[in-house]
Amino acid sequence: MYDAGKVIIGLIVFLVLITFPIWYNVASGKATYVPELAPAAKGTACVADTEYMRANHMDLLNQWRDDVVRNGIRVYTAPDGQKYNKSLTLTCLDCHNNKTEFCDKCHLYMAVDPYCWDCHVIPEEVR
Amino acid sequence: MGFDRRKFLKTAGLAALTVAGTPLKSLAQDDSTVIEAVTEVSGLPQEHPITAKRWAMVIDLQKCAEHENIKDCARACHEEHNVPHFDNTKDEIKWIWEEHFEHAFHELENEHLKEKFTHTPVLLLCNHCDNPPCTRVCPTGATWKRDTDGIVMMDWHRCIGCRYCVAACPYGSRSFNWRDPRPHIDKTRPEFPTRMRGVVEKCTFCEERLAKGQIPACVEAAKNDALVFGDLEDPDSKVRQLLKDRFSIRRKSSLGTQPEVYYLV
Numbered sequence: 603m604y605d606a607g608k609v610i611i612g613l614i615v616f617l618v619l620i621t622f623p624i625w626y627n628v629a630s631g632k633a634t635y636v637p638e639l640a641p642a643a644k645g646t647a648c649v650a651d652t653e654y655m656r657a658n659h660m661d662l663l664n665q666w667r668d669d670v671v672r673n674g675i676r677v678y679t680a681p682d683g684q685k686y687n688k689s690l691t692l693t694c695l696d697c698h699n700n701k702t703e704f705c706d707k708c709h710l711y712m713a714v715d716p717y718c719w720d721c722h723v724i725p726e727e728v729r
Numbered sequence: 730m731g732f733d734r735r736k737f738l739k740t741a742g743l744a745a746l747t748v749a750g751t752p753l754k755s756l757a758q759d760d761s762t763v764i765e766a767v768t769e770v771s772g773l774p775q776e777h778p779i780t781a782k783r784w785a786m787v788i789d790l791q792k793c794a795e796h797e798n799i800k801d802c803a804r805a806c807h808e809e810h811n812v813p814h815f816d817n818t819k820d821e822i823k824w825i826w827e828e829h830f831e832h833a834f835h836e837l838e839n840e841h842l843k844e845k846f847t848h849t850p851v852l853l854l855c856n857h858c859d860n861p862p863c864t865r866v867c868p869t870g871a872t873w874k875r876d877t878d879g880i881v882m883m884d885w886h887r888c889i890g891c892r893y894c895v896a897a898c899p900y901g902s903r904s905f906n907w908r909d910p911r912p913h914i915d916k917t918r919p920e921f922p923t924r925m926r927g928v929v930e931k932c933t934f935c936e937e938r939l940a941k942g943q944i945p946a947c948v949e950a951a952k953n954d955a956l957v958f959g960d961l962e963d964p965d966s967k968v969r970q971l972l973k974d975r976f977s978i979r980r981k982s983s984l985g986t987q988p989e990v991y992y993l994v
Contacts, residue, residue, distance in 0.1 A: 722922045
């Protein structure tokens with residue numbers, strides 16, 4: 603290999619530069635950042651446990667959507683027997699009424715952009 | 730020959746009876762449990778839903794023209810469902826609206842038509858046809874006729890805004906959101922979603938109110954029983970009584986869409 607020293611140094615500089623965002627975030631502590639979500643304004647129990655909701659709320663909401671709109675099943679029975687109205691605006695946002703600090707904060711962190719609110723109304727915003 | 734033809738037929742008949750009887754019995758049981766489960770719920774939709782085999786509406790033209798009934802009905806509906814208001818007719822969104830008799834019933838055009846009729850305002854809305862042309866053309870299944878009660882439903886989640894249904898509907902009952910409707914809604918009700926740009930919308934016979942046990946908003950707003958809503962399959966229902974006693978017309982019935990909004994003249 604010609605100019606092995608220069609090439610290897612160049613490669614190392616390149617690798618450091620390209621992985622710089624990772625090192626920078628680790629060094630500045632941003633890598634360990636986890637969004638702190640606003641606690642529910644009221645209610646003691648959610649429609650399912652926190653772990654499940656954190657990972658699968660989008661599937662649950664899709665299920666609710668199909669049940670209500672297409673099958674006309676509007677009541678959800680939670681594992682603890684409690685019954686709920688299958689409604690994003692009226693049930694979910696009733697307790698989790700701080701959309702900016704609950705929904706948006708995590709969606710921003712995860713870089714997802716759900717289009718629920720293109721149509722579904724946030725009660726806080728219209729009152 | 731231990732098993733002759735006669736014996737075979739007897740056995741087969743008995744077996745068929747047993748098989749036919751079982752699902753009927755289990756179905757009946759299923760129904761009762763479903764109803765029980767629903768009535769247990771309190772303060773929720775479906776606690777006391779209003780159901781029918783075939784929803785239909787009967788509109789009395791003369792009564793409808795009185796008491797500003799048409800404006801009241803349209804206002805009630807559009808406020809209930811967050812329907813935007815645009816000043817230009819190109820962008821207009823309408824679920825229920827007023828039209829002149831000769832436009833609503835152009836098939837009955839007649840230059841010597843009794844003057845009373847030519848000036849009669851007619852309340853128009855989705856006819857919830859028995860044979861809806863709009864649902865047949867929808868490529869995504871965003872609109873369909875509900876098997877249980879005949880309501881022509883809309884699923885705004887699935888609508889991709891192709892507007893085939895707008896073209897297919899012979900009654901002009903469907904409106905397309907050319908613009909973002911939100912800034913044009915006077916007062917948004919959080920209980921009902923708005924729509925977004927690029928989605929078709931129309932009257933749904935207030936299926937969300939029926940599920941809660943309420944009659945449609947326009948029927949509630951109409952005074953003097955100008956609008957009557959009921960089950961066409963129930964011979965004792967008020968709609969059936971009215972259709973039996975009075976002469977009624979439907980819009981463009983010659984097209985074979987079987988509209989389920991009847992007008993009493």
